[in-house]
Amino acid sequence: MASEPAPAYAAGSMKPAIADGHAVTIHYRLTLDDGSIADESFGGDPLVYLHGAQNIVPGLERQLAGKKVGDAFDAEVPANEGYGEYDPTAEQVVPKTAFPPKVQLSVGMSFQTRARNGQQMPVWVRAIDGDNVTVSANHPLAGQRLNFKVEVVDVRKATAEEKAHGHVHGPGGHHH
Ligand code: ZN
Numbered sequence: 001m002a003s004e005p006a007p008a009y010a011a012g013s014m015k016p017a018i019a020d021g022h023a024v025t026i027h028y029r030l031t032l033d034d035g036s037i038a039d040e041s042f043g044g045d046p047l048v049y050l051h052g053a054q055n056i057v058p059g060l061e062r063q064l065a066g067k068k069v070g071d072a073f074d075a076e077v078p079a080n081e082g083y084g085e086y087d088p089t090a091e092q093v094v095p096k097t098a099f100p101p102k103v104q105l106s107v108g109m110s111f112q113t114r115a116r117n118g119q120q121m122p123v124w125v126r127a128i129d130g131d132n133v134t135v136s137a138n139h140p141l142a143g144q145r146l147n148f149k150v151e152v153v154d155v156r157k158a159t160a161e162e163k164a165h166g167h168v169h170g171p172g173g174h175h176h
Contacts, residue, residue, distance in 0.1 A: 015068040016155050020052030023168045024064065025154035031147045038141060046153050048172030050162055057082045060148055067152050077146040086143030091126060091136045098133070105133060108140060 018024055027046045030039040041047050049055035059081025079085050110124045127134040167174045
């Protein structure tokens with residue numbers, strides 16, 4: 001399917017500030033409070049996301065609003081604006097036999113399950129103890145404060161197609 005070209009800003013125009021409906025390219029490093037680096041794009045491909053489409057955790061999206069190309073900043077995101085508070089009731093112990101026999105189970109792997117309302121939701125393997133597997137609806141980073149170091153690499157208006165899809169197309173984005 002052909003995509004319309006991304007609208008460009010006229011040369012010499014003011015750098016656009018990040019707002020809803022922009023395709024934004026950033027480099028980031030995510031450090032946890034224990035000093036470990038949970039994720040990082042520096043040195044690799046940057047992250048491309050559609051601002052205002054909940055592609056990234058809400059606390060980071062909120063702090064990126066209004067930023068421009070070249071801006072570099074630290075963003076501290078509390079758990080409730082990150083991957084959520086840790087919910088101990090969202091864990092369940094299930095027998096290994098509940099999984100397809102071909103699946104090599106390991107801690108940290110995720111599965112899509114269907115909730116009672118029919119909605120797909122991810123669960124993560126939190127622990128394996130003999131024949132018992134603890135699965136959790138908590139994201140592995142739930143309950144953690146997220147400390148981001150961010151650099152804004154590119155900001156452009158998203159195409160109508162990208163806005164309709166809720167994600168960015170092209171390099172770093174979705175390919176259909
Ligand atoms: Zn798409």
